[in-house]
Amino acid sequence: MSNYSSILTDISEGIMTITLHRPDKMNAFTGEMMAELISAFDEADADDAVRAVIVTGSGDRAFCAGADLSQGAKTFDYAKRSDRMENSDAVQGDGSVDVTHESARDGGGRVTLRIFNCKKPVIGAINGAAVGIGATMQLPMDFRLASSTARYGFVFARRGIVPEAASSWFLPRLVGISQALDWCYSGRVFGAEEALAGGLIRSIHAPEDLIPAARALAHELTAESAPVSIALTRQMMWRMMGAGHPMEAHKLDSRAIWSRGAGGDAKEGVVSFLEKRPAVYPDKVSDAMPHFSPWMDEPSYG
Numbered sequence: 001m002s003n004y005s006s007i008l009t010d011i012s013e014g015i016m017t018i019t020l021h022r023p024d025k026m027n028a029f030t031g032e033m034m035a036e037l038i039s040a041f042d043e044a045d046a047d048d049a050v051r052a053v054i055v056t057g058s059g060d061r062a063f064c065a066g067a068d069l070s071q072g073a074k075t076f077d078y079a080k081r082s083d084r085m086e087n088s089d090a091v092q093g094d095g096s097v098d099v100t101h102e103s104a105r106d107g108g109g110r111v112t113l114r115i116f117n118c119k120k121p122v123i124g125a126i127n128g129a130a131v132g133i134g135a136t137m138q139l140p141m142d143f144r145l146a147s148s149t150a151r152y153g154f155v156f157a158r159r160g161i162v163p164e165a166a167s168s169w170f171l172p173r174l175v176g177i178s179q180a181l182d183w184c185y186s187g188r189v190f191g192a193e194e195a196l197a198g199g200l201i202r203s204i205h206a207p208e209d210l211i212p213a214a215r216a217l218a219h220e221l222t223a224e225s226a227p228v229s230i231a232l233t234r235q236m237m238w239r240m241m242g243a244g245h246p247m248e249a250h251k252l253d254s255r256a257i258w259s260r261g262a263g264g265d266a267k268e269g270v271v272s273f274l275e276k277r278p279a280v281y282p283d284k285v286s287d288a289m290p291h292f293s294p295w296m297d298e299p300s301y302g
Contacts, residue, residue, distance in 0.1 A: 006033040009040050014051040015218045016044045023058040026065035029133045034107040038114045045119045048284045052218035056125040066132030108133040108165030116140040119231035119285050121221050125214040126150045139170035144201040146192045147210045158187035173241050175199045226265040226281040228288050259290040
């Protein structure tokens, strides 16, 4: 496992737990945290011992209180921030910004797209305040469980900016366009009960029960399922949410069934069922993904 400064990682019983770890700053998001989260998800995907990922925050106050505001008025003026000097590379000689330049990319979006591409189920265990990027980084997670003390806020309009981290794609798909606009227009902070009623979270738990509930769900999702099938299913479901016609899903389903059906996992799945014993799936996510995997042909940025 890598040594990180702003997150903690742990692997136990097939689950990688990623903990946002800036408790003195309510786990506020920084460029360093962005890079470390991306690296941790790279590790999770590369390790066949990891069957699921849980993301939570340190302490009992916050999951992530949003962007670190220590730069004051320059917080979102990335070309001028002392800790984001690489962003100035996007500024042209005449002062205009090349918005297609790699360095102009939104840091929160880099994280959410990495989570979107993950090959393992991802569960958010939201232990406290989740504001701004603290709310939007959860959207590509498969399930969000919240502490009864959790509070959410899509506060961008109240800070003079707009929703980020690809949330204009994710949020309406999760909760519907009217609910998404309500939360983003008003920028108000709301509790776990409203988040549950709005479809943002799966369940609410007492603070001491949150991580055990997330771990129980992770085991339930993965204990008897083939890892490669889970990886493909995750991507098929997420990506087909944006498909223009069911024929696109039919084409992908057909390729996936053909590929999986000829593999060792399908043979083991059938034989173990007939022999009334637990399956031992031979295929590994690290080396048995089919060549047509939905993430193999990512659209370029720009």
